[in-house]
Amino acid sequence: MKKILLTIMVLALAIVAAACGKEEGASGSSNDVKTVKVGVSSGDTRTWEYIVDLAKEEGLNIELVTFNDYIQPNLALSEGVAYFDEFVQDQNLKLEAIGSTVIAPMGLYSKKHKDLKDLPDGATIAVPNEATNFGRALLLLQEAGLITLKEEFNGSGSLEIIKENPKNLKIQPVAAGNTPRLLDDADASAINNNFAVEAGLTLKDSLFHESKTAKPYINIIAVKKGNADRPELQKLVELYQSKEVESFIEKTFKGNTIPAYVSVDELVNYQDAWTKPAKEK
Template sequence: MSFKKLGLAALLSLAALPALAQTQTIRIAATPGPHAQILEAVKPIAAKKGLDLKIVEFSDYVVPNAALASGEIEANSFQHQPYLDNQKTDRGYKIETVAQTVNFPIGIYSKKHKAFDAVPSGATIAIPNDPTNGGRALLLLQDKGLLKLKEGVGFKPTILDITANTKNFKFVEIDAAQAPRVLDDVDAAVINTNYATQAGLDPVKDALTRENPKGPYVNIIAVRAEDKDKPWVKALVESYRTPEVKQFVEEKFKGAVLTSW
C-alpha cells in the first residue's frame, strides 16, 4: 500500500473516533412493568442517536426523584406531572419535565365483586397513601358520583376533604405498590396501572371502572433543571416519542397504556 493510501486510511480511522466518543451513557429510572418495558423498546432507537440507556428499576415512587436530584441517575420516566409538582413542593427538587410519554388510567379492581355497581354500601376500599395518587383515587370516585369533595382541593384531596360519601365507603390507605396484594382483604382497591399489570391484572378486562384518559395524569420524562437543554435530553425525547415506540405500546398493552403522541 502506498504512503498516500496509508495516510488516507489513517485519516478515515481517526474520523471514525469522534462518533464512538460521542456515545453517552444515560441512567434512567423507571418502575418495574410497563415503564421499564417501554424504555427497553426505546433503548435500540436511542443507541442510533449515540445514547446508551441504562435502565434502573425502583419499586416505589419516592426513590426515583431522590436519585435524580442527587445525581445517581440522569433521568426518570415513571410519574405524572401532579406527582412531580408535589415532590418539588415538599422536597425542593430542581427537576424539570422535558416530555410527555404515556398515560396509565388508574382503575378500581375487586376479587369479590364483578361490577362497579355491585360494590355494596359500607364497603372497604383501598387507596394509595401518597397525596397525589390517593387524591387521584378520590377524584375517580367523585367522577363516578360516589363521593363529593370540598371545592378547590385541586389534584390532592384527602379523605378529610370528603363532604359526602354516598355508599359510606371505608377507606384504607396503603402504599401504591402493595394495592394488588390486599385485594383478598378489601372489597375493592384503586390500583395504578403499572402495579396492576405487574400483578397479572388486565386493566382493560379486569378493572371495574377506570378514569378518563384525557385527564392531567399523562406521564413524563424528568431531568435535573441544569440538564434540560442538553443535546442528550433532546435525543432521549426524540427516541421515546417515535412511531416504533407507539406501535410497541399499542401492541404490547392493548389499551391498558395510552400514548400521548
Template sequence: MKKTGILLSSLLLAASLLTACGGNSAAPAEGENNTIKVGVTAGPHEEIMNKVKEVAAAEGLTVDVVVFNDYVQPNQALVSGNLDANSFQTIPFLEKFNADQKANLVIVANTVTFPMGLYSAKYKSLDEIPDGGIAGVQNDPTNRGRALKLYEAAGLIKLKEDAGETASPLDIVENPKNLEFKELEAAFLARSLSSVDIASINTNFAMEAGYSPKTDSIFAETSDSPYVNVIAAKDENKDNPNLQKLIEVYRSEEVKKFIDENFDGAVLPSW
C-alpha cells in the first residue's frame, strides 16, 4: 500500500507540474495572438496603415507595420512567414506573383485605389512631348502592362488587341511620336523624372517624391480604374481573427475620414 501511495503522489505531482508548464507556455501565445505583422510600401500605404494601427490599438489589436521600398519583398516576406499580411498591391500584380512563384497568396479585402498618372518635369501637356522622347515605364510586368495601357489611353501609343495585363513595349503596334521606352524600378521613376520626357508613376511613389497626382500629372487613370489595391495573406491564414479585425478597422469610418482628408482625392477608398 505504501508503494501504491508513493506512486499515486508522484503521478499527481507530475500532473501538476505539467499543468503549470502548460500554463506558462500559454501566456506568451495569448499575447502573440493580439499582434499582426503587416507589410506595406513606403508612402500612402504606410501612412494609412499607421492610422489603422492607431485605431486598432484602442480595440486591443497591435499592428506591427513593416515598411518596404519595392514591390518584390512584401510578397516574398509573406510567403516566408515573416509577415501575417501585406497591403500594397493590385489584383493583377498578386495574380502574376502567384503564377510566377507558384505561390498561393489570397485576397482578403479590397482597400484603396491609387490612380496611376503620367508625369513630366519638362512639359505641361501630352502635346508637348517631343518626337523621339524618352518615356519611363515600370520594369515589373504587371505595372508595366498597366502603364502601357495608360500611355495608350492618353493616345501616345496603340497596343496589340490581345496585349494582356503584362504587355511590354514589344506589344506596341503604333507609336506616332516614336517614343523610346525606358524601363526602371517603380520606386525610381519619380526620382528619375528629370532624365526622361515623360514617365508613368504609381501614386504612392509620386506622393513620396512630393508630386500631387491631382495637380501634377498630365494624364491619369479615372476613379473607375480596375487596379484596386488589396490586403493579401496566405490561404491558410485568411480566416485568422486578427486579420479579420484588421480589415474591420481598415474599413472603419475613422480610417476612411483620414484617407479623404489627407490625400485630396489621390487615394480613393474602394470598399
C-alpha cells in the first residue's frame, strides 16, 4: 500500500506523525476505506483510542503508532521538530495547522493560600526554569492579572521580561519537576499539568489555571502544506472536535485536560496571547 507521509503535531508539547492512503483489498483493488496512520507520543492515548473506534463508523481506519518522546515522530517525517512554530520557521518546514485539540493546563497552586487575592505583597512564586515553561508560567501570571509582560515577550521566560509587578512578587525559577515540592516553602507554584497530576493535584485545587485562551499551548493537528484539504484529514479533525469526543475528554480526564476547539485563524495568531493581559482579551 503506497502511503504519503503527513504529520500531526502538538504545538509546544507533544508531536505526532501520520500517513494516509487507501486500504487495499485481498485482490489488490482499493476499497472505500481510507487509512490514516497516526504516530502519537507515549503516555495517555485514551482519547485517540476512542477516536479510532468512532472513525470506523465513518469509514476511516486509524492506525496508532506510539513514540517514546516528542521529537521522534518529527524525525520520522521532517528530520527533527520539537516545538511547532519555532522549528517550522528555523528548519523551513512546510507544515500547517488544520485543527486544535486540547490543552493540558498549567496551574498556579498553593498550600498556604485559598484564593488568588490572598497572595500577599512580596509573595514567593516558584516557576519552571526551562525557558519555554518559564515563559508559559509568566504568561499564566499575566493572565491571572498579577504581572504584565513587556511587548517584546516572545514566549521565552526571564525576569527581565516582566514590565509591571505591582505586588512585588518574588519569582523563583526551579527545575520543573520540583515545582510541586516547592509548595511547602513558596506561597504558590506554577506547575505543569503532568507534574501536577503526578503530585495528586487537580485543576480544582489551583488558585488559577490556563484556559483555552492560552492559545500558544493548545495542542494542534498539523499536516504538510498542500494536504490540509484532504477529506480523510478533515474528517480526523471533525471527529476530534465532535461532541462525542468532547464529552469523552471531560468525563475521562475530569478537567485536567480541556477540549480547546478554536479556529485555525486563532491558532495562527496565538502570539497575540503573549502581549495581551487577561483584562484585554
